[in-house]
Amino acid sequence: MSTAAVARSPFRPARLITYALLLVVAAFYLLPIYVIAVTAFKSFIEVSHTTPWQLPSAPSLDAFGNAFTTLAPSFLNSVLLVVPATLLSALLGSLNGYVLSKWRFRGADLVFTLLLFGMFIPYQSILLPLVLVLQKIQLYGGIPGLVLTHVVYGIPITTLIFRNYYAAVPTEVIEAARIDGASVLGIYRHVLLPISMPGFVVVLIWQFTSIWNEFLFAVTLTLPDQWPITVALNGLAGSLLAHYEIQMAGALLTALPPLVIYIVLGRYFIRGLLAGALKG
Amino acid sequence: MAVAATRERPIRGRSLGSFSWDRFTPFFLIAPSIVLIAIFVYAFIGYTAFISTTKWYGIAPDYTSAGLTQYIDLFGLPRFQADVSNTIEFTILFLIACILLGFGSAVLLDQHVRGTIFFQNIYLFPLAISFVVTGTVWRWIFNPNFGINLLLDDIHLGFLKSPWLADTRTALYGLVIAAAWQMSGFCMAMFLAGLRAIPDELREAARVDGASEGRIFLRVILPLMRPITLSAIIILGHISLKIFDLVYVMTFGGPGYATDMPSLYMWVAVFRQNLYGRGAAIAMVLLIMVALLIVPYLVWSLRSEDER
Numbered sequence: 054m055s056t057a058a059v060a061r062s063p064f065r066p067a068r069l070i071t072y073a074l075l076l077v078v079a080a081f082y083l084l085p086i087y088v089i090a091v092t093a094f095k096s097f098i099e100v101s102h103t104t105p106w107q108l109p110s111a112p113s114l115d116a117f118g119n120a121f122t123t124l125a126p127s128f129l130n131s132v133l134l135v136v137p138a139t140l141l142s143a144l145l146g147s148l149n150g151y152v153l154s155k156w157r158f159r160g161a162d163l164v165f166t167l168l169l170f171g172m173f174i175p176y177q178s179i180l181l182p183l184v185l186v187l188q189k190i191q192l193y194g195g196i197p198g199l200v201l202t203h204v205v206y207g208i209p210i211t212t213l214i215f216r217n218y219y220a221a222v223p224t225e226v227i228e229a230a231r232i233d234g235a236s237v238l239g240i241y242r243h244v245l246l247p248i249s250m251p252g253f254v255v256v257l258i259w260q261f262t263s264i265w266n267e268f269l270f271a272v273t274l275t276l277p278d279q280w281p282i283t284v285a286l287n288g289l290a291g292s293l294l295a296h297y298e299i300q301m302a303g304a305l306l307t308a309l310p311p312l313v314i315y316i317v318l319g320r321y322f323i324r325g326l327l328a329g330a331l332k333g
Numbered sequence: 334m335a336v337a338a339t340r341e342r343p344i345r346g347r348s349l350g351s352f353s354w355d356r357f358t359p360f361f362l363i364a365p366s367i368v369l370i371a372i373f374v375y376a377f378i379g380y381t382a383f384i385s386t387t388k389w390y391g392i393a394p395d396y397t398s399a400g401l402t403q404y405i406d407l408f409g410l411p412r413f414q415a416d417v418s419n420t421i422e423f424t425i426l427f428l429i430a431c432i433l434l435g436f437g438s439a440v441l442l443d444q445h446v447r448g449t450i451f452f453q454n455i456y457l458f459p460l461a462i463s464f465v466v467t468g469t470v471w472r473w474i475f476n477p478n479f480g481i482n483l484l485l486d487d488i489h490l491g492f493l494k495s496p497w498l499a500d501t502r503t504a505l506y507g508l509v510i511a512a513a514w515q516m517s518g519f520c521m522a523m524f525l526a527g528l529r530a531i532p533d534e535l536r537e538a539a540r541v542d543g544a545s546e547g548r549i550f551l552r553v554i555l556p557l558m559r560p561i562t563l564s565a566i567i568i569l570g571h572i573s574l575k576i577f578d579l580v581y582v583m584t585f586g587g588p589g590y591a592t593d594m595p596s597l598y599m600w601v602a603v604f605r606q607n608l609y610g611r612g613a614a615i616a617m618v619l620l621i622m623v624a625l626l627i628v629p630y631l632v633w634s635l636r637s638e639d640e641r
Binding site: 068071072074075078079081082083084085088089092105106145148149151152153156158162164165166167168169170171173174175176177178179180181182183186205206208209212236237238262265266267268269272273283284286287289290297300301303304307308311312314315319322323326327330 | 355365366373434437441456459460461463465466467470474479514519565574596600612615616619623624627631632
């Protein structure tokens with residue numbers, strides 16, 4: 054159906070059906086948000102009643118207070134994990150993308166393919182050696198080891214996004230700088246880096262979101278006082294079994310940073326998402 | 334966005350000027366990443382493969398060779414047999430749900446009605462959220478006594494009530510619904526990009542030829558969606574085979590082994606039961622399943638990049 058066709062007929066029953074269906078689908082996606090909202094604002098007494106789908110009779114912020122007190126240390130752990138891991142892997146990805154798009158050596162395609170494969174493997178296939186090596190180098194159990202892990206396994210996707218981004222920069226620009234006597238690093242710093250902002254935004258958002266949300270490495274490689282927030286949230290369910298209001302408040306707290314990013318910079322988030330599909 | 338961004342002709346160090354040490358700078362820039370991936374991906378996979386051929390059981394390493402007995406034992410285990418059939422059933426249902434929901438919403442969003450962006454943002458937001466959050470919330474929704482069952486009664490859909498995660502026959506469906514809730518937006522984004530790339534002239538031409546809207550949809554639009562569907566199947570399929578967080582949080586494999594998966598059993602075998610050799614064997618089986626899906630796709634993607 055073309056735009057022109059819609060413009061010609063301002064009202065059609067087909068559009069009503071379209072809206073109705075759009076709303077039904079939206080209701081499905083928003084259902085968990087409704088559940089979080091109505092449950093997290095209830096008191097423990099009210100949550101224990103069999104009226105979970107009704108709005109809270111006396112909205113209270115107690116659950117958020119409780120969830121925040123319990124999760125604050127792991128929220129901080131997640132921040133200490135995500136910030137360095139995101140910055141480091143973006144920097145590595147940018148350098149790799151530069152080399153693989155502009156200084157292609159013999160075998161560069163093979164190297165790139167072998168790097169890319171690293172982002173599809175099930176991490177179970179490297180988990181046992183990873184634990185043994187981190188134990189050996191005294192990095193098991195804490196955030197620094199987890200930072201290293203996320204930087205390494207972030208290399209493929211960050212390299213992929215930057216390689217595509219830099220591929221669109223005309224080679225003539227690089228050649229001109231070369232003839233003017235710029236070095237390989239000089240070209241990176243003075244020619245590519247200044248125009249890299251959009252690429253960095255995509256990569257930083259993607260890495261921030263993935264690392265914040267990650268669970269397998271976090272639950273395997275950290276001890277309780279170093280837990281990132283996803284592991285701590287799962288822990289709430291065990292320690293506060295019937296306190297659904299605190300669990301839901303905790304879920305919202307865990308989801309908040311990536312959600313804020315999605316709401317503010319959604320466009321860039323979707324670009325990172327589709328980059329992983331290789332063929333868009 | 335694709336690997337196949339228009340690629341400019343690359344520069345070769347050789348073509349420019351006389352010998353300089355700067356020629357080696359690109360190599361030094363990329364070397365740390367190559368070394369890290371060589372160790373953390375390839376050497377580690379090799380080590381896992383090696384452990385899977387040993388008898389290692391317990392904390393202290395035991396490198397006594399076991400040949401392929403870990404694998405033979407594994408395929409004889411009822412738990413692992415359940416894992417394989419669960420993971421296949423889950424993947425098929427998950428793919429069907431994501432493709433139908435994703436394609437359906439993409440077609441709806443492509444109708445050029447007002448508010449498209451608003452709905453699109455709602456359909457995509459679950460992708461930004463952790464599987465752990467998704468699992469926590471859906472576990473509550475699927476509580477047989479407090480959750481969705483009460484709502485279904487209220488809106489006169491009581492016949493849809495189910496014990497959900499509490500019953501071995503329905504637990505897997507609960508997982509599929511939660512996973513599709515989270516990931517179907519990915520399908521939608523891919524299909525929508527595909528639908529928007531179809532030039533209006535193509536539909537106009539079909540209309541001029543007297544084709545009905547339904548016929549245009551079946552004969553023109555659907556065939557054009559085939560490559561996107563294949564990409565979606567491979568990407569979501571490999572995510573599905575690896576799914577761990579959601580299972581860990583929602584059911585931890587239960588009740589019984591009704592929702593157990595190789596990804597979870599590997600973790601339990603190694604980190605709960607100290608069955609290192611068995612865990613490594615499960616990891617290798619999982620890796621092979623994923624590689625069978627991904628390697629042809631990688632080759633296909635990178636080859637078609639060269640052809641453009």
